[in-house]
Amino acid sequence: xxxxxxxxxxxxxxxxxxxxxxxxxxxxxxxxxxxxxxxxxxxxxxxxxxxxxxxxxxxxxxxxxxxxxxxxxxxxxxxxxxxxxxxxxxxxxxxxxxxxxxxxxxxxxxxxxxxxxxxxxxxxxxxxxxxxxxxxxxxxxxxxxxxxxxxxxxxxxxxx
Numbered sequence: 480x481x482x483x484x485x486x487x488x489x490x491x492x493x494x495x496x497x498x499x500x501x502x503x504x505x506x507x508x509x510x511x512x513x514x515x516x517x518x519x520x521x522x523x524x525x526x527x528x529x530x531x532x533x534x535x536x537x538x539x540x541x542x543x544x545x546x547x548x549x550x551x552x553x554x555x556x557x558x559x560x561x562x563x564x565x566x567x568x569x570x571x572x573x574x575x576x577x578x579x580x581x582x583x584x585x586x587x588x589x590x591x592x593x594x595x596x597x598x599x600x601x602x603x604x605x606x607x608x609x610x611x612x613x614x615x616x617x618x619x620x621x622x623x624x625x626x627x628x629x630x631x632x633x634x635x636x637x638x639x
Contacts, residue, residue, distance in 0.1 A: 496557035498590030499540040504532035532596035550621040
């Protein structure tokens, strides 16, 4: 998701962001894979539901700003667009059969909701995993978007 948004930002300095005040808690994909592996190895996890979420909560706008800063796309800025205003163009975009719409009405509904872990739910800790932060991997994921001189001050490794 972060690479997709950075691609849009690279070509459009101002671009819409929907549900900018809703909260998200991004998680690292390899943490999810490890959680699945740990759950399949322990029969005590059978029938239980786990909410897997990263260690930090962002608003969608904060998260997008973080992606843009790490990607070195300082000129690009997300412009919050109210869902009601975006619903009309989304309705039209849904009806064009030859393109995949940038946004649909269902996506607007999803973006308006908080997607964060309930503190009382089972999570990574219950599967003996310490979740990694988005920031830990963001530089390596987004380095292809950075202008050549923007790499100064960021440690870039080949770690996954």
